[in-house]
Amino acid sequence: MNEFELIEHCFAPLAGPEGLRLKDDAALYTPRENYDLVITTDTFVEGVHFPNGMYGADVAERLLRTNLSDIAAKGGTPLGYLLSVAMHADKMEKWLPAFAKGLETTQAEFGCTLWGGDTTATTTQAVYSITLIGEVPRDEMVQRQGAAIGHDIWVTGVLGDAMLGCRLATNQLISPVPNGQDLFSFESAYWRPEPAFEYRKILQRFATAAADVSDGILADVTHISKLADGCATINFDALPFSLGAEAWADGQDDAITSRMELASFGDDYGVVFTSEQMDRQAIFDMAREARLKATLVGSVLPGSGAVSLDVEGQAMAWAQTGYRHV
């Protein structure tokens, strides 16, 4: 199959009506009244964002899900995406069908379609890029900016599985293997991160600021608190590491350093968000009712600096290169 046939065979079946059967140079979308559009771009480079030599469904799912995660963190609903693929000509025929399969599964699960794109044969490492378009009710996008001093800091879901999954994906050992742990759940957390759409109502109603946990919760909360001219103070013991990640950390020489590593790694793709203190109980109630895990992990306090960590009663300053006592 040549490039046109591959597009026709693999990608055209994924197109929504906006994609005009991928027969046009542009997609056509009629926006709904009283909605804003939320638009995000994520690029995956082979060997940087996924292991060398991986090209199939896993890569596609992870790429689309990381984009979906951005829309979820903004309180949005996904609509459609444009896909750029630059990959080795020799690999296209073998891998594009699998890649498309991964997109198909994911777009069906989250309700969006392919609207267009561009496919190019290269001679070196693969580069994929998705621009995903979503909608939110007018003026209700939850921005990264919007937190203020005194606001609570929350995180959804659990942390840590993705880092261990990444180690497995890159053929590194996890030692010790936590007792009774299903290693597949680590791998799954890495390859198929869960966009936090179930938290949409909580975010739209209560969040003053939000971002997905892509760079590690400590880095992501820094971005939010900097825009609030404040300092994020995190109760380290409250961070909701998964049971498997906890068990792994407890088996390392220094359990705190290992937890710090988990909190700095990223790729968890939950949402970190802030809210006013007076909404604290309402958030707990709403989460409990919906059977969602939302954990209060700290607050935005006056001060510069990135993140202040309260670890076993001791204040620590965190920097991306590690942490130190203050």
Next chain:
Amino acid sequence: MNEFELIEHCFAPLAGPEGLRLKDDAALYTPRENYDLVITTDTFVEGVHFPNGMYGADVAERLLRTNLSDIAAKGGTPLGYLLSVAMHADKMEKWLPAFAKGLETTQAEFGCTLWGGDTTATTTQAVYSITLIGEVPRDEMVQRQGAAIGHDIWVTGVLGDAMLGCRLATNQLISPVPNGQDLFSFESAYWRPEPAFEYRKILQRFATAAADVSDGILADVTHISKLADGCATINFDALPFSLGAEAWADGQDDAITSRMELASFGDDYGVVFTSEQMDRQAIFDMAREARLKATLVGSVLPGSGAVSLDVEGQAMAWAQTGYRHV
């Protein structure tokens, strides 16, 4: 400068309000009532879409202008774009400021802004991708589908300069150099193609189908006529090659083959469009009044096959690999 500083320094000044100062993971756009959105993605790979070793303003201008050309061909007006950059870490600090300068010049000229993106350090060839969002009055996008048997085929502007410019850009000789020809105009046609926004009114009012001339007019008209279940019949002598390209072709061993090469190369980025015959005079009049060059080059006739060429009174079939007598 690290990656964050480069983005802050180079790209943040290009951001429109929708880009939220590039401080968020997503852009926020409030669509205008009674408008549709037209969305297109183009990807440039080093060594494929621009010569190896070129990374600066020229590449950025060419990339953004090819995207703009798609929006222009659909009768649209550009709004904003998301940019994906994957380039060698060592080259970023030297070249991203120049790359951003090229974007700045182009977006100022055509009235759009940067809404977001993603920047990644790679170790191999550069890959850039732009997703450009434009608007058209509701239901007025000119699609590639829409032509019918009997419709006229038109092309805007002149053809051929871009191919000669590409030769210069890749250090190939142009021989003979047309008498009195300013070679810079060839280079300029290649690096700074002119999106056909001036033809917007003609397209919105009369075009039944349109596409930009990106793959060569013969290929681009094929895409249109195939969707019309017809065959594009082109009066080869009517194709509006530039004076410089004409002079170059006349200096070659076989002037027809050379013109065929010019018509097959692409990158001209005018618009090829179809219209009903009864609008022919009105299009001539409207173009003359606006001092725009629109040339009637053929019509959509019954038949399969790609393009039929009328060359010096002889019918020829065209294939992407060349042409042959029938």
